[in-house]
Amino acid sequence: xxxxxxxxxxxxxxxxxxxxxxxxxxxxxxxxxxxxxxxxxxxxxxxxxxxxxxxxxxxxxxxxxxxxxxxxxxxxxxxxxxxxxxxxxxxxxxxxxxxxxxxxxxxxxxxxxxxxxxxxxxxxxxxxxxxxxxxxxxxxxxxxxxxxxxxxxxxxxxxxxxxxxxxxxxxxxxxxxxxxxxxxxxxxxxxxxxxxxxxxxxxxxxxxxxxxxxxxxxxxxxxxxxxxxxxxxxxxxxxxxxxxxxxxxxxxxxxxxxxxxxxxxxxxxxxxxxxxxxxxxxxxxxxxxxxxxxxxxxxxxxxxxxxxxxxxxxx
Numbered sequence: 001x002x003x004x005x006x007x008x009x010x011x012x013x014x015x016x017x018x019x020x021x022x023x024x025x026x027x028x029x030x031x032x033x034x035x036x037x038x039x040x041x042x043x044x045x046x047x048x049x050x051x052x053x054x055x056x057x058x059x060x061x062x063x064x065x066x067x068x069x070x071x072x073x074x075x076x077x078x079x080x081x082x083x084x085x086x087x088x089x090x091x092x093x094x095x096x097x098x099x100x101x102x103x104x105x106x107x108x109x110x111x112x113x114x115x116x117x118x119x120x121x122x123x124x125x126x127x128x129x130x131x132x133x134x135x136x137x138x139x140x141x142x143x144x145x146x147x148x149x150x151x152x153x154x155x156x157x158x159x160x161x162x163x164x165x166x167x168x169x170x171x172x173x174x175x176x177x178x179x180x181x182x183x184x185x186x187x188x189x190x191x192x193x194x195x196x197x198x199x200x201x202x203x204x205x206x207x208x209x210x211x212x213x214x215x216x217x218x219x220x221x222x223x224x225x226x227x228x229x230x231x232x233x234x235x236x237x238x239x240x241x242x243x244x245x246x247x248x249x250x251x252x253x254x255x256x257x258x259x260x261x262x263x264x265x266x267x268x269x270x271x272x273x274x275x276x277x278x279x280x281x282x283x284x285x286x287x288x289x290x291x292x293x294x295x296x297x298x299x300x301x302x303x304x305x306x307x308x309x310x311x312x313x314x315x
Contacts (some may be wrong), residue, residue, distance in 0.1 A: 033312060037071065037122050037296075038296075042302075044264075045128065046098065050098050050105060051097045054070070054095075057069055075114075077113070078103065078111060102265050105128060106128065107131075110127045111127075113126075125305050127267060140156070156230065157175055159226070165222030168215075169216065171217075172270070173264075174263075175259060176200055177258075179232075180196060180257055181252040206228045265309065276291065
């Protein structure tokens with residue numbers, strides 16, 4: 001009986017110890033929860049239209065705003081130091097914008113951005129990189145795999161370029177495949193048909209080998225830089241069976257129309273912002289959370305620029 005009393009006493013002590021670990025924090029000691037303006041704007045001389053996305057951050061506590069947090073009533077102004085323009089809101093794109101014909105982005109120039117919704121305001125500046133960098137060489141290859149059930153075909157690419165010597169540079173790599181192929185259409189034997197189509201595919205970069213599609217020339221000034229391996233998954237042979245005993249086998253007969261290699265010569269803010277997004281979206285559940293880079297005074301987000309060098313391969 002004494003043993004039972006001792007066990008109950010120990011259990012009560014343990015419960016009181018657990019309760020003591022919970023600390024109630026007063027409301028006035030909690031961090032500021034006010035939503036801030038969030039701006040995303042990336043200038044480049046090649047774009048037909050300059051776009052600025054204005055949203056607001058979700059509060060730390062409480063209910064998040066609806067409709068994607070888009071701010072529709074902001075005053076958004078862009079200036080090159082000589083000319084200032086006010087951007088109009090485009091409801092279809094949920095963003096503010098202005099056409100190149102009305103306000104061109106010029107390489108080497110400094111731009112300032114101001115945004116206000118009547119209660120909050122932000123400011124930011126950036127310089128458009130003056131130089132374009134063109135891909136110097138590239139390698140295109142095909143990979144076939146057959147696991148006994150499925151034959152898979154992929155197109156791989158790698159590219160290299162000469163770093164601009166004597167200055168800090170930041171790059172982003174992109175590639176697009178323009179492909180013509182055959183696919184099936186219809187939902188019955190009577191309506192089924194084959195049709196040739198043309199679509200654009202984005203490259204999928206391999207980020208597991210140390211290289212990245214965002215690179216800097218740190219300790220590599222003036223060197224030849226290389227991309228990670230990029231992969232395009234090609235359409236496969238598909239068998240259509242509508243349950244009538246008649247099957248249709250559609251072979252894609254893939255034909256490469258072109259491969260476009262885009263090399264962004266970006267400013268430091270563009271590089272840091274997108275790298276921080278990559279780190280934040282890291283699928284490793286054991287990694288520590290990382291902060292998203294911002295260069296917006298009075299708010300969050302990024303106002304930065306890049307200059308695109310393009311090389312197109314046509315078979």
